[in-house]
Amino acid sequence: MSADTAKKKTVKLTLPEEEIMSPGHLACQGCGAALALRYALKGLGRNTVMSIPACCWAVIDGPFPYSAAGVPIYHCAFETAASTASGITHALSRLNQKDITTLAWAGDGGTFDIGIQALSGAAERNDNLIYIVYDNEAYMNTGIQRSSSTPHGAWTTTTPVKYFKKGPKKNIMEIMVAHHIPYAATASVSYPEDFLKKLNKAKQIQGTRFFHLFAPCPTGWKHPPDIAVRVGRLATETNVFPIYEVENGVYKINRKPKNPKPVQEYLKLQGRFRHLDEKTVNVIQDDVNRNWDRLLKLEQAFGEPSA
Amino acid sequence: MKKVLTGNFAAAYGATAAKVDVVSAYPITPQTTIVEILSEIVADGLLDADFIKVESEHSAMAACIGAQAVGARTFTATSAQGLALMHEMLHWAARGRLPIVMANVNRAMAPGWSIWADVTDSVAQRDTGWMQVYCENNQEVFDTILMSYKVGEYEDVLLPTLVNLDAFFLSHTSQVVDLYDEKTIDAFLPEYNPKIKLDVKDPRSFGALTSPEHYYEFSYKMQIAQENARSRIKEVSAEFEKRFGRKYDLIEAYRCEDAETVLVDYGTIAGTAKDAVDRMRDRGERVGALKIRYLRPFPVKEVCRILNSARQVGVIDRAISFGHEGPFFTEVKAAMYGSQIPIWGFLAGLGGRDVSIADIESVVTHMKQNEPSNIIWIGVKK
Structure with a gap:
């Protein structure tokens, strides 16, 4: 942002101005994953070492000899974001570089599916690393195939319109919370201040810290690239993707929409849901309501004593 | 210590x-x-x-x-x-x-x-x-x-x-x-x-x-x-x-200098082969053993240097590449490409079957009595 435009703005910039990630990356237009790492590095800073498995970011960063991230990256095998990061963090600690953050950065396929064993292992050992899954709800890098993070009703190339994805996406947050890790949070590229606040909090914590980061994908979700942030906001405003955190088992919902919008508001912007009839939309709405109620109850039961 | x-x-x-x-x-x-x-x-x-x-x-x-x-x-x-x-x-x-x-x-x-x-x-x-x-x-x-x-x-x-x-x-x-x-x-x-x-x-x-x-x-x-x-x-x-004070190399040649028959082996079979070679030498047979230490990098020159002075070569493998032959046998043959020295491929000890001194002696006996072939199963129950 130039100095001139900054003056004209009335909104105070709350994010660090320094850009660690450079603009010359290979993401699609309007890519939520590109925003995701841009924000993540604003929060974590240059003293970060990353493992990146097969995922969109294996390409976004640029081919050899280029790299857009601005921090050291180890491109690792699909299922090894967490296990590679375990090695990195133990070596850093052994070689007296304890002030460096180890970041495992994987997509939903590499996290919910093929990488879940390594992630579970790292979390159970409580290895000192931050794991962020940027969730675009399908195998987008290979060209939009369903993952266990693909939501009910969605079209993908392996769940064509006639046989759209049946059943809800895996609840990765609950899986991670069940590992008794010190910190697990959801965040969205549409709410960068919340994301950065959480990153700053996570940086102060030792052990495995997990982020489920919502990252809209215009290419795979079939919406115009200029509304990715809006789509992300609607996911939260409809309670499709609630923003909450679980710190040492204590639940806190960070955003509670006063009047949640109907899911249709979120679904109708995306081509991947275009085929849905009213009945299926109602099924999705029921699921969202039930999940939201469940989350409220969890907060009630396991929230701050004063809450 | x-x-x-x-x-x-x-x-x-x-x-x-x-x-x-x-x-x-x-x-x-x-x-x-x-x-x-x-x-x-x-x-x-x-x-x-x-x-x-x-x-x-x-x-x-x-x-x-x-x-x-x-x-x-x-x-x-x-x-x-x-x-x-x-x-x-x-x-x-x-x-x-x-x-x-x-x-x-x-x-x-x-x-x-x-x-x-x-x-x-x-x-x-x-x-x-x-x-x-x-x-x-x-x-x-x-x-x-x-x-x-x-x-x-x-x-x-x-x-x-x-x-x-x-x-x-x-x-x-x-x-x-x-x-x-x-x-x-x-x-x-x-x-x-x-x-x-x-x-x-x-x-x-x-x-x-x-x-x-x-x-x-x-x-x-x-x-x-x-x-x-x-x-x-x-x-x-x-x-x-x-x-x-301990000597290693890509290979280890045992009593190969004047050997007419050289047995190629690796792993623990190499130890047994040395004993078998001693016994056969005691009987006046000119037998030596070549232990391959490195499969990669494969010691082509070193293997050829030893084997080129032999009259016949037998390779003992504790594995098989199904549909072909013993894996080290393939490697040794490829290394010796162009040589006229006859070479036999033996299989022994797969899945932990004991490979005895007598088994190794039987390899040499087999080579005396038979034409070279690529797959000879030592002690297989057919």
């Missing part, structure tokens, strides 16, 4: 003597005691290292890769199914040019479940880019682990090494092993300090998307590294002999 140790203890003590920074391993019979003794050594503070107790062999190798990329010296150990599960990561370690050292207790692949000696597990990893050594005794296991770090860490090599020891025949058999003294070992093996690593002060991306414009050259450089390793192995072996 001399101790009576099993092969697994020798492997664990080898990693300890190499002062590795990070160990990451998962238990599998018959490798398990390596993991057990190392976790004790680390917990007792006798080795200043992190032990990552991972949930699978695949993660064990991935964690070694991450740690080694930061600049730590790493060690792991596995066997059979565990090595097979690691297969993808073996490519990653080698192409990532990370000089990790791994002990592999050679065990047969299932089904049926077998925990006994067979080298199919490691031979199946032949093309991953790892150097591979096959050990005859527990002293060799200890020594080879030390030498493998030194060879692998040269800047013109930067490749990982698989140190193989036969299940039970070495892993659970006690032998006298000289552990030397710390000072001499430290003088032989300096600290690992790679120039290029994951470093926040010099941020680089490793293993990024590589187009046909560059991948070809990366492969070319891997091959150059394997070739460089040949001379580094000789150099390091010579230094090792000077410091520790």
Whole structure:
């Protein structure tokens, strides 16, 4: 942002101005994953070492000899974001570089599916690393195939319109919370201040810290690239993707929409849901309501004593 | 200091003597005691290292890769199914040019479940880019682990090494092993300090998307590294002999100088073959044995130098490449391409079947009585 435009703005910039990630990356237009790492590095800073498995970011960063991230990256095998990061963090600690953050950065396929064993292992050992899954709800890098993070009703190339994805996406947050890790949070590229606040909090914590980061994908979700942030906001405003955190088992919902919008508001912007009839939309709405109620109850039961 | 140790203890003590920074391993019979003794050594503070107790062999190798990329010296150990599960990561370690050292207790692949000696597990990893050594005794296991770090860490090599020891025949058999003294070992093996690593002060991306414009050259450089390793192995072996008084090379020729018949072998069969050679020599038969230590880099020149003066050659394999023949037999034949010396391919001891001195003598008898052929099963029940 130039100095001139900054003056004209009335909104105070709350994010660090320094850009660690450079603009010359290979993401699609309007890519939520590109925003995701841009924000993540604003929060974590240059003293970060990353493992990146097969995922969109294996390409976004640029081919050899280029790299857009601005921090050291180890491109690792699909299922090894967490296990590679375990090695990195133990070596850093052994070689007296304890002030460096180890970041495992994987997509939903590499996290919910093929990488879940390594992630579970790292979390159970409580290895000192931050794991962020940027969730675009399908195998987008290979060209939009369903993952266990693909939501009910969605079209993908392996769940064509006639046989759209049946059943809800895996609840990765609950899986991670069940590992008794010190910190697990959801965040969205549409709410960068919340994301950065959480990153700053996570940086102060030792052990495995997990982020489920919502990252809209215009290419795979079939919406115009200029509304990715809006789509992300609607996911939260409809309670499709609630923003909450679980710190040492204590639940806190960070955003509670006063009047949640109907899911249709979120679904109708995306081509991947275009085929849905009213009945299926109602099924999705029921699921969202039930999940939201469940989350409220969890907060009630396991929230701050004063809450 | 001399101790009576099993092969697994020798492997664990080898990693300890190499002062590795990070160990990451998962238990599998018959490798398990390596993991057990190392976790004790680390917990007792006798080795200043992190032990990552991972949930699978695949993660064990991935964690070694991450740690080694930061600049730590790493060690792991596995066997059979565990090595097979690691297969993808073996490519990653080698192409990532990370000089990790791994002990592999050679065990047969299932089904049926077998925990006994067979080298199919490691031979199946032949093309991953790892150097591979096959050990005859527990002293060799200890020594080879030390030498493998030194060879692998040269800047013109930067490749990982698989140190193989036969299940039970070495892993659970006690032998006298000289552990030397710390000072001499430290003088032989300096600290690992790679120039290029994951470093926040010099941020680089490793293993990024590589187009046909560059991948070809990366492969070319891997091959150059394997070739460089040949001379580094000789150099390091010579230094090792000077410091520790024990001689190693890519191969070991036993009573081959005037031998008419040379038996080619590896692993523990090599030890038995030496006894068989002695017996046959006592009877006046001019027999020698050639032990192949390195499957990769394959010692083509060294093998030919020995075999070219023989009248006939027999190769004994403890594995088979189904649909073809014994894997070392293929290698030896290819090395001798153009030679007129007849060569026989024998199979013995698959899945841990005992290979006796009499079995080895029967190989020589067979060669006297039969025309050369590629697959001769010693003692098979048909």
